[in-house]
Amino acid sequence: MKARIAAVAAIAGTLLAADAAEAYTVYVSNEKDNTISVIDTATMTVTKTFKVGRRPRGLAVTPDGKYIVVCASDDHRIEAWDTTDYKLARTLPSGPDPELFAFSPDGKLMYVANEDDNLVTVVDMETNKKVTEIPVGVEPEGMAVSPDGKTVINTSETTNMIHFIDAATQKITDNVLVDARPRFAEFSSDGAKLWTSAEVGGTVTVIDPKTKQVLKRIEFSVPGLNKEAIQPVGIRITKNGKRVFVALGPANRVAVINGDTYEVEKYLLVGQRVWQLAFTPDEKMLFSTNGASGDVSVIDVDALRVTKSIKVGRLPWGVWVKPE
Amino acid sequence: MxxxxxxxxxxxxxxxxxxxxxxxxxxxxxxxxxxxxxxxxxxxxxxxxxxxxxxxxxxxxxxxxxxxxxxxxxxxxxxxxxxxxxxxxxxxxxxxxxxxxxxxxxxxxxxxxxxxxxxxxxxxxxxxxxxxxxxxxxxxxxxxxxxxxxxxxxxxxxTRSMLTDSLAQFLVWKRWRNWLVIYGPHPNDQLYLDQIKRAAKKFSGKIIAEKLWEFGPDGRRTAQQEVPLLTQALSYDVVMIADEAGEFGDYVAYHTWDPRPTAGTQGLMATTWxxxxxxxxxxxxxxxxxxxxxxxxxxxxxxxxxxxxxxxxxxxxxxxxxxxxxxxxxxxxxxxxxxxxxxxxxxxxxxxxxxxPILLAQAAALVSMSPQPGFLHQRTPLDTLGTDKPESKCKLK
Incomplete structure (x- = not known):
C-alpha cells in the first residue's frame, strides 16, 4: 500500500514537473553530418534526426512555426522543411553559398547572406522568388532585421563592417567599421541597440542604430585562457534587454552581459567551440551549439547555470526553438 | 625586365x-x-x-x-x-x-x-x-x-624556424621523437637542416643520423635503389627531409627500409597556406x-x-x-x-x-595546425614558433 502511494506521488510529481515548464521543440543543424537534430525539451532528448542538403548552417523556423528553414551552403540553396512531418516542402532561391538569413517581422521577406558572392539576396517567401540582390562587403555573414522591419543589417567578415540597409530602397545607407571578422548581429527588442560580435577581434560592439555611433566596445577576459581563444559569435538578448548572452567560440564559454551597464557578469562553461544560441519562447532556457564537442548545452537563464548537455550530430552550427 | x-x-x-x-x-x-x-x-x-x-x-x-x-x-x-x-x-x-x-x-x-x-x-x-x-x-x-x-x-x-618548430611540435605531440634527417646539397638545404636541429633541441626531438642526398637532382630513378641503403640499420620514427628545391624529397616515401612517415620540405609539410x-x-x-x-x-x-x-x-x-x-x-x-x-x-x-599559425599538410590534405595544444607561452602560443624575443639577435635600425 505504501509502495503504491509512493508510485502515485512519483507520477504526480512527474506531471507537475512537466507542467511547470512548457515543452518546446529545438532544431539543430549539423554542418558535417548534413542533418537536423530535433530535441524535445520535455525529455531533453533527441527525438528525431533527419537528412537535409549539404553543409547545413544558418537555421530558423518561420514566424508562423510551419517550416524549418535551413541554408544548405554546399548545395547553394535554402530548404524549407515541414515542422509536422519533416518532409522537404520546398526549396528557396538563395544565391550561391547561403550561410545565414533573417526574416522580416511579418515573415514575408527573407534576407540571405551569400558568403561566397558578396551579396545579400532578398527572397519573397510567398512567391518563392528572388526579389533583388544587394551588393555588400566581402564574405557577408550575419543578418538581422530591426523590429520595425525598416532596417536590415549585414555583417561582412573580410570587410569588417556592419552594413545598414534601408529595407524600402534596398540600398546600403551606412557602414560601421568594427573589429576583425564580424559574424553576428542582433537588435534589442525595442530596436534601440544593435549588438554585433567580431570573432577574430574578440570583441562585441554595441551600436546605436539611429546615430550609427558605437555605444560600447566590450572586451572579454577569462582567467587561464589566452586572448586568441576568445572568439565571440552568436548573440541573444532577453526581451527586456537586461541580459545579453554571447557565445565565445573556442573559449568554450557563454558570456553573460548586463544589457544596461555592458559589464560581463559571468562566464558559463559549455561544450567546445560554442557557436550559436537560441532561447525558448518563455526565456527560461538557452540552448548553445558546441561545434567541436558535437553537443548542445542547456542553460538555465534565471539561475545562470548550465544544466545539461545533449549529444547531437557532427559540428552542430545553427539552433532555433519552434515558436509557440 | x-x-x-x-x-x-x-x-x-x-x-x-x-x-x-x-x-x-x-x-x-x-x-x-x-x-x-x-x-x-x-x-x-x-x-x-x-x-x-x-x-x-x-x-x-x-x-x-x-x-x-x-x-x-x-x-x-x-x-x-x-x-x-x-x-x-x-x-x-x-x-x-x-x-x-x-x-x-x-x-x-x-x-x-x-x-x-x-x-x-x-x-x-x-x-x-x-x-x-x-x-x-x-x-x-x-x-x-x-x-x-x-x-x-x-x-x-x-622563417624556416617557424616551419620546423611547427613540425617538431606535432611530431613530439605524436611521440615520434626520433628523426632521421636526409638533406640536399644546396645552401638552402643546409639552412633548413640547421633549423631542424635547432627545433629538435627546443622540443626534445632526437636526430639519430644526418644523411646527405648525393644521388643527383632527379630522385625518380634512383630512389628505389638508394633510399633503402640510406635508411637501413637505423632506428627512428620519422624521416625529416631538407630538400627545398624538390629534387628528391617526394621520392623518399615508401622506399625507406622500415615503413616510416616522411616530413619536412616534402611529406608532411609546414606551410602558411x-x-x-x-x-x-x-x-x-x-x-x-x-x-x-x-x-x-x-x-x-x-x-x-x-x-x-x-x-x-x-x-x-x-x-x-x-x-x-x-x-x-x-x-x-x-x-x-x-x-x-x-x-x-x-x-x-x-x-x-x-x-x-602554420598549417601542416600533405599534398592533398590538411593534417594539423601548429602551435599544437599544450605548447604554452607567456605572451601568446604563437610565440612558441620561431625566434622568441630573448633569443633574438635583431637590433632594429
Missing amino acids: ARIDAQAAMRTVLLTACTAMAGWAGTAASARADELSVGILSLRPPPPPIYDQDPLPEDLGLAGGRLAIKDSNTTGRLVGQSFRLDETIIDEGDDPLPAFEELVAKGNQFVVLNLPAAQVLKIADAAKGRDILLFNAAAEEESLRNEDCRDNVMHVAP HPQAEQHGAVQLNNRFKRLANRPMTSLDFNVWMAVRTVTESAPRVKSVQFKPLYDFVRGKEFELAAFKGVGLTFRDWDWQLRQ
Missing part, C-alpha cells in the same frame, strides 16, 4: 618627365587623392627542378596580391577609397634596384618583395630613411630577422582565389595577400590612404590582421616578423 602593367609604364614615363621638370623628390602622389597603390616586385618563377613537371604559374604570388586588392576594393567603394597593385617582374640575376626605384617614383610607398634574402637586404638599405615600408613575402632566412634585420622590412613570410584549408572561412578565400586565378592558392600567393591586406585593410580604419597614418597604424599595437586562421595576426615588435 618585363612589365605587366603597360598603362602604368606609360604613366611612369609621363611622371618621370614631370618630376624632371618640377624637380620633385621621391613620392609622386597617386592618381587620385583617395587611391592607394601598393607596389610588388616579384622574381619570375624559376623553372621546376624536375624537367617540366609541375611548372610554377607565371602569376605565382602576384595573383594573391590581385585578390587582396579586389577584396579591399569591395570595402573601399563603401568608404570612398580605392586600391591598386603596381606589378613589376624581374628575372633571376637582375639588379632589383632600378625596378624598385621605378616603383617608388610611381608613388608606391608600400612595396611587397617576392625576392631572395640578398635582394631584400639590398632594397631595404636603399630605402633606408625614406617614407617607404617594405614587406618580405618570400625570404625565409633567419638572418633577415636577426643580425641582418632592418626596421623598414615587415616579414609576412615565415593550403588549398584544402577550410576552417575559419578559409574555404571562402580558396574559392575566391580559384575564381580569380583558375588555380589553387599557394603559400606564396597567401603571403602576398597578407602583405597587401596589411596595408589596404588598415586604410579604412585610419580613414586615409596617406603613408604616415597607415605606417603608424600598421606598426602600432592596435594592428591585427584577419587571415582565415582563427586568430588575429600581429607583428613581433622586436623583428617585425608576423606571428601566425
Whole structure:
C-alpha cells in the first residue's frame, strides 16, 4: 500500500514537473553530418534526426512555426522543411553559398547572406522568388532585421563592417567599421541597440542604430585562457534587454552581459567551440551549439547555470526553438 | 625586365618627365587623392627542378596580391577609397634596384618583395630613411630577422624556424621523437637542416643520423635503389627531409627500409597556406582565389595577400590612404590582421616578423595546425614558433 502511494506521488510529481515548464521543440543543424537534430525539451532528448542538403548552417523556423528553414551552403540553396512531418516542402532561391538569413517581422521577406558572392539576396517567401540582390562587403555573414522591419543589417567578415540597409530602397545607407571578422548581429527588442560580435577581434560592439555611433566596445577576459581563444559569435538578448548572452567560440564559454551597464557578469562553461544560441519562447532556457564537442548545452537563464548537455550530430552550427 | 602593367609604364614615363621638370623628390602622389597603390616586385618563377613537371604559374604570388586588392576594393567603394597593385617582374640575376626605384617614383610607398634574402637586404638599405615600408613575402632566412634585420622590412613570410618548430611540435605531440634527417646539397638545404636541429633541441626531438642526398637532382630513378641503403640499420620514427628545391624529397616515401612517415620540405609539410584549408572561412578565400586565378592558392600567393591586406585593410580604419597614418597604424599595437586562421595576426615588435599559425599538410590534405595544444607561452602560443624575443639577435635600425 505504501509502495503504491509512493508510485502515485512519483507520477504526480512527474506531471507537475512537466507542467511547470512548457515543452518546446529545438532544431539543430549539423554542418558535417548534413542533418537536423530535433530535441524535445520535455525529455531533453533527441527525438528525431533527419537528412537535409549539404553543409547545413544558418537555421530558423518561420514566424508562423510551419517550416524549418535551413541554408544548405554546399548545395547553394535554402530548404524549407515541414515542422509536422519533416518532409522537404520546398526549396528557396538563395544565391550561391547561403550561410545565414533573417526574416522580416511579418515573415514575408527573407534576407540571405551569400558568403561566397558578396551579396545579400532578398527572397519573397510567398512567391518563392528572388526579389533583388544587394551588393555588400566581402564574405557577408550575419543578418538581422530591426523590429520595425525598416532596417536590415549585414555583417561582412573580410570587410569588417556592419552594413545598414534601408529595407524600402534596398540600398546600403551606412557602414560601421568594427573589429576583425564580424559574424553576428542582433537588435534589442525595442530596436534601440544593435549588438554585433567580431570573432577574430574578440570583441562585441554595441551600436546605436539611429546615430550609427558605437555605444560600447566590450572586451572579454577569462582567467587561464589566452586572448586568441576568445572568439565571440552568436548573440541573444532577453526581451527586456537586461541580459545579453554571447557565445565565445573556442573559449568554450557563454558570456553573460548586463544589457544596461555592458559589464560581463559571468562566464558559463559549455561544450567546445560554442557557436550559436537560441532561447525558448518563455526565456527560461538557452540552448548553445558546441561545434567541436558535437553537443548542445542547456542553460538555465534565471539561475545562470548550465544544466545539461545533449549529444547531437557532427559540428552542430545553427539552433532555433519552434515558436509557440 | 618585363612589365605587366603597360598603362602604368606609360604613366611612369609621363611622371618621370614631370618630376624632371618640377624637380620633385621621391613620392609622386597617386592618381587620385583617395587611391592607394601598393607596389610588388616579384622574381619570375624559376623553372621546376624536375624537367617540366609541375611548372610554377607565371602569376605565382602576384595573383594573391590581385585578390587582396579586389577584396579591399569591395570595402573601399563603401568608404570612398580605392586600391591598386603596381606589378613589376624581374628575372633571376637582375639588379632589383632600378625596378624598385621605378616603383617608388610611381608613388608606391608600400612595396611587397617576392625576392631572395640578398635582394631584400639590398632594397631595404636603399630605402633606408625614406617614407617607404617594405614587406618580405618570400625570404625565409633567419638572418633577415636577426643580425641582418632592418626596421623598414615587415616579414609576412615565415622563417624556416617557424616551419620546423611547427613540425617538431606535432611530431613530439605524436611521440615520434626520433628523426632521421636526409638533406640536399644546396645552401638552402643546409639552412633548413640547421633549423631542424635547432627545433629538435627546443622540443626534445632526437636526430639519430644526418644523411646527405648525393644521388643527383632527379630522385625518380634512383630512389628505389638508394633510399633503402640510406635508411637501413637505423632506428627512428620519422624521416625529416631538407630538400627545398624538390629534387628528391617526394621520392623518399615508401622506399625507406622500415615503413616510416616522411616530413619536412616534402611529406608532411609546414606551410602558411593550403588549398584544402577550410576552417575559419578559409574555404571562402580558396574559392575566391580559384575564381580569380583558375588555380589553387599557394603559400606564396597567401603571403602576398597578407602583405597587401596589411596595408589596404588598415586604410579604412585610419580613414586615409596617406603613408604616415597607415605606417603608424600598421606598426602600432592596435594592428591585427584577419587571415582565415582563427586568430588575429600581429607583428613581433622586436623583428617585425608576423606571428601566425602554420598549417601542416600533405599534398592533398590538411593534417594539423601548429602551435599544437599544450605548447604554452607567456605572451601568446604563437610565440612558441620561431625566434622568441630573448633569443633574438635583431637590433632594429
